[in-house]
Amino acid sequence: MSIAVAKGVRVVVGATTVLDHTDLDVARGEIVALMGENGIGKSTLIRCLAGLQRTTEGVILVFGAPPSGDAAFWRDVGLVTDDQAWYPWLTVREHLELIRKIHEPADDPRMEPDALLEAFGLLDRADAAPATLSTGQRQRLSIASVLARPSRLLLLDEPEHGLDADFRERLAVMLGNYASDGGTLIMATHDRELASATEARVIALEAGTRA
Ligand SMILES: Nc1ncnc2c1ncn2[C@@H]1O[C@H](COP(=O)(O)OP(=O)(O)OP(=O)(O)O)[C@@H](O)[C@H]1O
Numbered sequence: 001m002s003i004a005v006a007k008g009v010r011v012v013v014g015a016t017t018v019l020d021h022t023d024l025d026v027a028r029g030e031i032v033a034l035m036g037e038n039g040i041g042k043s044t045l046i047r048c049l050a051g052l053q054r055t056t057e058g059v060i061l062v063f064g065a066p067p068s069g070d071a072a073f074w075r076d077v078g079l080v081t082d083d084q085a086w087y088p089w090l091t092v093r094e095h096l097e098l099i100r101k102i103h104e105p106a107d108d109p110r111m112e113p114d115a116l117l118e119a120f121g122l123l124d125r126a127d128a129a130p131a132t133l134s135t136g137q138r139q140r141l142s143i144a145s146v147l148a149r150p151s152r153l154l155l156l157d158e159p160e161h162g163l164d165a166d167f168r169e170r171l172a173v174m175l176g177n178y179a180s181d182g183g184t185l186i187m188a189t190h191d192r193e194l195a196s197a198t199e200a201r202v203i204a205l206e207a208g209t210r211a
Pocket residue numbers: 013014016018036037038039040041042043044045188
């Protein structure tokens with residue numbers, strides 16, 4: 001079954017045609033890397049799949065229906081972009097505990113806050129406020145936060161943003177595990193090594209993409 005489909009998608013923003021005749025069909029358990037030059041429309045396609053960007057023409061289907069944007073949709077979908085919002089009064093650990101609390105019992109011990117802090121190299125920043133983290137540490141927390149709850153589809157916009165080479169290798173393993181556990185992952189990325197380490201199906205976006 002297709003988890004995410006784009007058919008004949010055209011997005012016009014102002015005077016710019018951002019996407020044109022873009023097609024995509026992603027099956028359950030796939031990892032897809034959307035690649036291509038700056039401004040080609042990778043983030044826009046991710047936003048379309050998340051229901052955050054309206055298409056001018058064409059159809060987007062996620063789990064067989066247009067992305068609804070309601071809570072039930074977001075229960076199944078994890079989105080990571082570079083504009084994550086954090087509660088200023090909660091620490092790094094408390095963010096993960098809050099997510100865990102809502103979704104307990106944990107389906108998987110890897111979702112527990114301590115396991116995530118360890119896996120994401122954030123143990124020594126566990127009591128810090130997210131705003132005081134470095135760019136890469138905040139990116140780690142963003143990704144840890146989507147992996148702290150069950151989901152069926154991850155939409156990641158440049159997950160490598162700010163991450164050092166060692167951690168990108170660890171991330172590739174975690175994303176691979178997500179997919180081998182039955183999750184589906186679509187990421188916009190410039191990182192060829194991440195795409196190759198996750199054995200992603202690479203879709204090179206260009207004007208009029210069919211994949
Ligand atoms: N809100 C907006 N208003 C005007 N133009 C926009 C808007 N959002 C995106 N665009 C334009 O759409 C095009 C595609 O942008 P997008 O961010 O999707 O590209 P990208 O492939 O993700 O680029 P990058 O690799 O730089 O992240 C760009 O030309 C951008 O200027």
